[in-house]
Amino acid sequence: MVTTDVGGQRLALLPQKAAWWPAQHALLVADAHLGKAVSFRRLGVPVPEATTGETLSRLTGLVEQHGARRIVFLGDFLHSVHAHAASTLEALARWRERHADLHLTLVRGNHDAHAGDPPAWARIDVVDEPLRLGGLALCHHPVARDDDYVLAGHLHPGIVLGGRPHDHVRLPCFWFGERVGVLPAFGAFTGLKTIRPASGERVFAVADHAVVPVPARPSAAQEVG
Numbered sequence: 001m002v003t004t005d006v007g008g009q010r011l012a013l014l015p016q017k018a019a020w021w022p023a024q025h026a027l028l029v030a031d032a033h034l035g036k037a038v039s040f041r042r043l044g045v046p047v048p049e050a051t052t053g054e055t056l057s058r059l060t061g062l063v064e065q066h067g068a069r070r071i072v073f074l075g076d077f078l079h080s081v082h083a084h085a086a087s088t089l090e091a092l093a094r095w096r097e098r099h100a101d102l103h104l105t106l107v108r109g110n111h112d113a114h115a116g117d118p119p120a121w122a123r124i125d126v127v128d129e130p131l132r133l134g135g136l137a138l139c140h141h142p143v144a145r146d147d148d149y150v151l152a153g154h155l156h157p158g159i160v161l162g163g164r165p166h167d168h169v170r171l172p173c174f175w176f177g178e179r180v181g182v183l184p185a186f187g188a189f190t191g192l193k194t195i196r197p198a199s200g201e202r203v204f205a206v207a208d209h210a211v212v213p214v215p216a217r218p219s220a221a222q223e224v225g
Helices: 036-042 051-066 086-098 110-115
Strands: 002-006 009-014 018-021 026-029 070-073 103-107 124-127 131-133 136-138 149-152 157-164 167-176 180-182 192-194 202-207 210-214
Touching: 002 202, 002 210, 018 051, 026 051, 051 086, 157 202, 167 192
Parallel strands: 026 070, 070 103, 103 124, 136 149, 149 180, 157 192
Antiparallel strands: 002 009, 009 018, 018 026, 131 136, 157 167, 167 180, 167 202, 202 210
16 A cells, blocks of 8 residues: 545555555545446346455455454445345445444435435435535535635546556546545446546555556546446
8 A cells, every 4th residue: 555645634545446545544435336236137148246245345355454453445335226136235335344443434426416425324424515624625526615625536537557558558547636635436346537647636546456646647548438
């Protein structure tokens, strides 16, 4: 992991595509998209199985590794109304029982508006953006505000490394501008939107179980997946 100052707060950027906020004993997780695979299968699209279980398992590993007391989800917790399928909710219920003492907060995102709030038994505090905590404005949409530094999700940011068309790699990334920072999508079944950072913005790529600072902006931008 890499530690960095974000809006006056010290965060650890994790290769599992989340951020650890030691001062708040909190994990920050964007775009979990639980139930996305089952939502696609309901539409007849063949997609991978068990992605919700994989996502929740990574969450468990981070909670246990860091001794987290809280998780703040920066929007898009459930992918769609179809994410309320029995298989997804059963997996979530088992996970919640295992982590009964965790304080969970969801800052509503655009997918949450369609999927609806998580079931009451999940004991997740659900709020509209921004959630102001410790000097940061925790949001889903990466839109600058007049006061606190915004930390958000929504974009599923990725970075292209390598200059030639057939000699490059696309990687998820953390992206920090002057007033807004964006976390990578945490979910196991999510795409990427490749970004083109401006001069002075900081980017940290996630690759091979490591977080790596990107020293220079890429020469081109494109959308992926």
